[in-house]
Amino acid sequence: MKIQLAQTLRDYDKKNLPKDMFAGLIIMAVSIPISMGYAQIAGLPAVYGLYGSVFPILLFALFSTSPQFIFGVDAAPAALVGSALLGMGIESGSAEAMSVVPVLTFWVAVWLLVFSLLGAGKLVNYISAPVMGGFITGICTTIILMQAPKLLGGSAGTGELPELLLHLWESLPGLNVPSLLLGLLALCILLLSKKIMPKFPMAVVLMALGVLLSKYLPLQTWGIATLSAVEPGMPEWSLPDLSAVPFVDAMTISLSVAVVIMAETLLAENSFAGKNGYRIDDNREIFAFFMGNSVAALTGCCPMNGSVSRTAMGEQYQAKTQLTGIVAGLSMIVLLLCGTGFIGYLPVPILTAIVISALLGATEFDLAARLWEVSRTEFFIFVGAFVGVLLLGTINGVLIGMILSFSEMIIRTSKPARCFLGIQPGHKHFRDLTESDQIHAVSGVLIYRFSSNLFFANIAVLEQDITDHITPETRAVILDASGVGSLDITAADRLGILYHKLKEENIRFYMTEHIAGVNDQLRKLGLGYMIEEGAVRRTIHIALKDMGYQRPYPLEGGVDNEERSASRKRADNRVQEFVWAFGKESEEQIEKQIALQIEQLKQTGDVEELLHGRWSHMEALDEDEWLEHLEEHLKEIVNISGKDEETLAARLETHRQEVHDRIALEHPELAERFKERRHLLDDHLKERRPEVYEVVVRMRQKKEQEKEIGEKYGRSSSNTEKRGRKKPEGGRTLDL
Structure with missing residues (x-):
C-alpha cells in the first residue's frame, strides 16, 4: 500500500482557500460542544474532547484520501468505551478511567492497522446504497435524539432508541422553557437560512450572539446552561500503561470498537463520496484511522471516528479539501492556548441547535422516498438498516443491512431478466x-x-x-x-x-x-x-x-x-422508436410531451414548434401519431394561439400528408401498412374528438377538390407550354 501525505492538497486550487479556511473555523467551533460531550460519555474529563480535536484530526487530514471527511471524537466509539468502563466497574471521570481509556484507544489503533494491512476496506463494496443511506440516516437520527434533551435543559442521552426515548421522557419534568425557546429559535433560524441563504455562516453569527447574550443577560439565572470553562494548555504526551487493562478484555473491547470505527466511517465516507462524485481508497482510509487513533492514545484521548455531523457542516459551507481539517486542528490549538475563556460563554441550546441542523442536512430520507417509488425491496433494506442502527446500535445496524442486501441480491438473481x-x-x-x-x-x-x-x-x-x-x-x-x-x-x-x-x-x-x-x-x-x-x-x-x-x-x-435492402431495414427498424422507448406508456408519454409543448405555446406563441415535438428526429409512424394527438387538442391550440381553426387543421393535415408522401417515396413497402394504420388513427380520433374529426374531414375534402382542380389546370398549362417550346440543335428546350 503506497502512502502519500496530503493527497487532497496536491495541485491545490487557490480559489478554494477562503471556503476551506472558513469551513475549518466553523468546524472547530462546532467541535467544542460535540467533542466535550462525547469525551464525558467515554468516561474522560470534557477537556479531553478538545484535545482529541487537535492532533488526531491533523494526522487524519494528512493521510486521508477523502477531500471532505472530518475526524474526531464521536458518538459510537465514545458510547462503546463508556459502557465498557461501566462493565468493568470504573467510575466515569476518575483517575482509573483516565488510565484505562488510552489503553483501549491504543489497541483500537492496532486493530485498525491490522485491518488496513489485510485489505479489509473491500468489504464496503458489499454494502449497497440503500444500506449506506439507512445507516447514515440512522446515525444522524440517533445523535439528534442524543442531543435533543439538551434543548430542554437536560443532559445528552446515550444508548439506542429505547434508552434515548426514555431519557427524553425523563427530561420532560425538568423542562426549562427559556432553554427550549432559545434552542428552537436558533434551530428555526438555521433551517430557514439554509433555504434562503445557504452560503451565509449563520452558525457563526448565532454563536457570537450566544456569547453576547451570556455576557449581558442573566442566562444562568434563567436556567440556560453554558459550556463548562476549560483551563488553557495543550495535552501531555505519554505512552499508555498497557497493564491497566487485562489483555483479553482489552482485545475484545477494542476489537468491537475498531470494527465500528471502520464500518461506520467507511460507510459514511463512501456515502459522501458517491453524493459528491469522487472516489476514496478504502484501505488508505483505514490507515488514516490508525494514525488518528495512535496519536489519540498518546495524548490520553478516547477512540476517534469519522464525524458525520462535522462533515455535514463542512459540506454546508463548501469545504473542498482536507485543508479544512488542518485549519480546524490548528485553530483548536490557538483556542486551547489563548481562548478557553470564550468557551464558558457559549449557550448549550444554541450549540445543540447548530449540531441538530447539520445532522438534519445529512439525513437521506429523500433517498427513502425515491426507493419507495422505484423499488420497494430496496426501500425496506433502507428501513432495515435505519431501524437496525436506531434499535440495535451501529454495528448491528450495518450487519442487518448487509444481510438484507445479500438476501435482496439472491432474490434479484433468482428472478433475472429473461x-x-x-x-x-x-x-x-x-x-x-x-x-x-x-x-x-x-x-x-x-x-x-x-x-x-x-x-x-x-x-x-x-x-x-x-x-x-x-x-x-x-x-x-x-x-x-x-x-x-x-x-x-x-x-x-x-x-x-x-x-x-x-x-x-x-x-x-x-x-x-x-x-x-x-x-x-x-x-x-x-x-x-x-x-x-x-x-x-x-x-x-x-x-x-x-x-x-x-x-x-x-x-x-x-x-x-x-x-430487404440495408436502407429499408434501417427505416423499418426506426419507424416506431417512440413506442420502443416508452413501451405501453407511449401514448401517455406523447400526451405528456404535447401538454408541455402547449404550456410553452402559452409563452412563445410558436405553433410551428408543436408540429415537430420535443422528441427530435421522430420517424414516420411516430410523427404521424404525434400529429394525430395534436389534432385532439385543436380547440385548445386555437384558443391559445388565436389562429383560425380551419387553417390550423389544414396545416396539420398537410404535414401528415408530407409524412405519408415521404414514407411512400423512400420505403414503398411500408406505404400500405402506413395507410392501414392511418385509418385506425382516424377511427380513434372520431371516437374521442368527433367535432375535431369533422373539421379534419372537411379539410381533406377541400384539399382533394383543390388537388383535382390543380391537376386539371396543370395538364392544360403543360400542353400550352409544350406548344410554346421548340428544340434547337443542342437538344436544350428554350422558352419562347
Whole structure:
C-alpha cells in the first residue's frame, strides 16, 4: 500500500482557500460542544474532547484520501468505551478511567492497522446504497435524539432508541422553557437560512450572539446552561500503561470498537463520496484511522471516528479539501492556548441547535422516498438498516443491512431478466418479442434469453419458462446464454435433466452465445456430452442452421420474411422508436410531451414548434401519431394561439400528408401498412374528438377538390407550354 501525505492538497486550487479556511473555523467551533460531550460519555474529563480535536484530526487530514471527511471524537466509539468502563466497574471521570481509556484507544489503533494491512476496506463494496443511506440516516437520527434533551435543559442521552426515548421522557419534568425557546429559535433560524441563504455562516453569527447574550443577560439565572470553562494548555504526551487493562478484555473491547470505527466511517465516507462524485481508497482510509487513533492514545484521548455531523457542516459551507481539517486542528490549538475563556460563554441550546441542523442536512430520507417509488425491496433494506442502527446500535445496524442486501441480491438473481426472442421481417438480429408487434417468433422454435449466471436459486425459473411455452409445434429450444458467465452443480444437473426430457419429446435443445469458459465448466460439471452431441453451438444462427433453417427464417403465422435492402431495414427498424422507448406508456408519454409543448405555446406563441415535438428526429409512424394527438387538442391550440381553426387543421393535415408522401417515396413497402394504420388513427380520433374529426374531414375534402382542380389546370398549362417550346440543335428546350 503506497502512502502519500496530503493527497487532497496536491495541485491545490487557490480559489478554494477562503471556503476551506472558513469551513475549518466553523468546524472547530462546532467541535467544542460535540467533542466535550462525547469525551464525558467515554468516561474522560470534557477537556479531553478538545484535545482529541487537535492532533488526531491533523494526522487524519494528512493521510486521508477523502477531500471532505472530518475526524474526531464521536458518538459510537465514545458510547462503546463508556459502557465498557461501566462493565468493568470504573467510575466515569476518575483517575482509573483516565488510565484505562488510552489503553483501549491504543489497541483500537492496532486493530485498525491490522485491518488496513489485510485489505479489509473491500468489504464496503458489499454494502449497497440503500444500506449506506439507512445507516447514515440512522446515525444522524440517533445523535439528534442524543442531543435533543439538551434543548430542554437536560443532559445528552446515550444508548439506542429505547434508552434515548426514555431519557427524553425523563427530561420532560425538568423542562426549562427559556432553554427550549432559545434552542428552537436558533434551530428555526438555521433551517430557514439554509433555504434562503445557504452560503451565509449563520452558525457563526448565532454563536457570537450566544456569547453576547451570556455576557449581558442573566442566562444562568434563567436556567440556560453554558459550556463548562476549560483551563488553557495543550495535552501531555505519554505512552499508555498497557497493564491497566487485562489483555483479553482489552482485545475484545477494542476489537468491537475498531470494527465500528471502520464500518461506520467507511460507510459514511463512501456515502459522501458517491453524493459528491469522487472516489476514496478504502484501505488508505483505514490507515488514516490508525494514525488518528495512535496519536489519540498518546495524548490520553478516547477512540476517534469519522464525524458525520462535522462533515455535514463542512459540506454546508463548501469545504473542498482536507485543508479544512488542518485549519480546524490548528485553530483548536490557538483556542486551547489563548481562548478557553470564550468557551464558558457559549449557550448549550444554541450549540445543540447548530449540531441538530447539520445532522438534519445529512439525513437521506429523500433517498427513502425515491426507493419507495422505484423499488420497494430496496426501500425496506433502507428501513432495515435505519431501524437496525436506531434499535440495535451501529454495528448491528450495518450487519442487518448487509444481510438484507445479500438476501435482496439472491432474490434479484433468482428472478433475472429473461425473454423470448424473434425476428423483425427482413432483419437478421434477434430481439425481444414484446418489444414490438413487428417482431415474430421463428416457426417451431423457442429462442429464450436468460440474463444471469445459472445457479441453484434461478435454474427453476429457466425450466418453468421453457416448459410453459412448449407447444405441439415446437421443434427446438435455443437458449441464448450470452448473459451466463458461470453455473453451479445444481444448475448443471437440472439443465441435463431438461435436455434429456426435451430429447425424449423429439425437441432439440441448443445452448448458444455464451463465452468459451462456460464450455469448460460444462465439461467439469458432467455436461460434456451436450457439447459432443452438438447441442452447444456458438451462435443462434448456427443452431438454426443445424436444424436445417436457412435465412430468411420462416416466421410464425406465415409472416413474410423476405430479405430487404440495408436502407429499408434501417427505416423499418426506426419507424416506431417512440413506442420502443416508452413501451405501453407511449401514448401517455406523447400526451405528456404535447401538454408541455402547449404550456410553452402559452409563452412563445410558436405553433410551428408543436408540429415537430420535443422528441427530435421522430420517424414516420411516430410523427404521424404525434400529429394525430395534436389534432385532439385543436380547440385548445386555437384558443391559445388565436389562429383560425380551419387553417390550423389544414396545416396539420398537410404535414401528415408530407409524412405519408415521404414514407411512400423512400420505403414503398411500408406505404400500405402506413395507410392501414392511418385509418385506425382516424377511427380513434372520431371516437374521442368527433367535432375535431369533422373539421379534419372537411379539410381533406377541400384539399382533394383543390388537388383535382390543380391537376386539371396543370395538364392544360403543360400542353400550352409544350406548344410554346421548340428544340434547337443542342437538344436544350428554350422558352419562347
